[in-house]
Amino acid sequence: MNVPGARIRVNGGPWRSANGAILRPADYGNTMASIEVEGASRTTYVALNDARPQKPTPHRQDRAMWIWEKAAYNLVLNPGSRRLLETSVPEVKTLYLGISPYAGRDVIEDARPRLRELIAWAHARGMRVHATVAAGTSPPYLGVLPQYRDRAVTEMERVLNYNLSSREDERFDGINVDIEPYILPWFRAEQPEPQIQWLDTLRAMIERRDAAGSPLLFGPAIPRWLDTLQIPYGGATKPLSEHIQDMSDYIAIMDYRDQAQGGAGIIAQAQNEIAYGKPLSVVLGVETLDIATSGDPATITFREEGRDAMEAELSQVYQAFAGSKAFAGVAMHHYESIRALPTVWGPTGVFPAIPPDSTPPTAVDRAPSAVPYGHATVDLAYGRAYDDVEVARYEIYRGDALAGSSTGLTFTDTGLLPETSYTYRVVPVDVAGRRGPASAPVTVTTGSSALRPVIVDAMELAQESGAVRVRVRMVDQRTGEPVAGTVRGRFTYSAGRYVTMTAGADGWATATSETPRNPVGQVGFAVHRVSIPGAYWAPAYDRVKDEFIPLTGHS
CATH class of the missing domain: 2.60.40.10 (Immunoglobulins)
Incomplete structure (x- = not known):
């Protein structure tokens, strides 16, 4: 079997591609050599007996929601978190579930039974679940480059192979692809090459879906401005958004504006894709994340306005596209920020509901580790705690003082003093505010500085x-x-x-x-x-x- 991604190393040296000559004996002298090979083959899909390829069937996705790995892994590994999901966002019917490896775990490989339980649970409640993947690279946008395309294709195969190993009610309904190659510094300057590379990567992923005969819906997340880029591809020059729509089952437009109306509003920014789209093929994404350090919150996100203002604007979006066959619904970004979004800020604001929570969380299942970085920073990592509903955050104590909190399994403590020893403990806190046992302590000393x-x-x-x-x-x-x-x-x-x-x-x-x-x-x-x-x-x-x-x- 051909193993195109194989790597090789000799005598414990650096890993390199196995293509070409393995080694030059003259470089090593009269000695025995160790030759190690690692790699995984491209999947071969075969139809057994009377099996026939299945075609994707589009479905309405309203209301959809992105769930990134920190929260997604809670849903997979902590069953109580599912109660919080259906209580806090009961309107959500499509989950864009992040499944990339996180904190040393890989749910699609080492937690398949739990992942199957989650998807079956969601299906039993009328939800659809789309696996959200990037390109198997860090940062994700590198996956569009030809030398990394195999990694993006492997991400597709991971989902396909999971589905083929699972019962029908345990399978993903779609795949939401979030590569975002427009972050490449040369995306505009070298047009149309990066855009063509993106299209080639998406097509390669779709070809694997088709080779597997899978009905998995394929839907890239795209920015709202791709309809302004005229790109030659497949014998036609047209907007990049239309090329992507031609090959995909749906698109999720990151239509990140906090007003429905106006030339830069949600409605106007999606008009072209809606007009061009196939039935149930255009989902409009809106932002609720606090983005003040990376963009203009006054125009992009509903974080400042609150949930009531967002729903008022979205009601105009629904009205504008009520007669559109292409409109498949609205997707919210993202689960953690939505749970932290009140109806309005201030004493009258109401946050999403939480289910009854009867017990405090467990202690973390791995003691914290701490690594100093320079004179003022310490990076901490720790294990997961479990709860009958959900661990809302991990409080990090520096001595007896609260240094901060994290919703994930890492924390960076900054602004410390040079040449000073600090002792940390981690305390999990559930959504009801109950605290679990403190972790074992870990002590670390910062470096020196004249500042x-x-x-x-x-x-x-x-x-x-x-x-x-x-x-x-x-x-x-x-x-x-x-x-x-x-x-x-x-x-x-x-x-x-x-x-x-x-x-x-x-x-x-x-x-x-x-x-x-x-x-x-x-x-x-x-x-x-x-x-x-x-x-x-x-x-x-x-x-x-x-x-x-x-x-x-x-x-």
């Missing part, structure tokens, strides 16, 4: 003319003296503007938020970065963190 630590000493927030004004004071952590420099941060909750401020000789820096769309709610501020010559920010010792005030209406 002086500075901290946030004070923060003041005040509402002014509908917006919110923040004042932040920076001081030397050791002496308490004010320091001048650059402070970057962002407003939170009902606002989201990212700002750059200058702290003067008195240490004070000032900025103003955008005017929140909703005049009632709350606005906070969080410092993100500090630049001061000869110094570094030590947030572990800040005297104030993430303050907020209620909004009382535009004044």
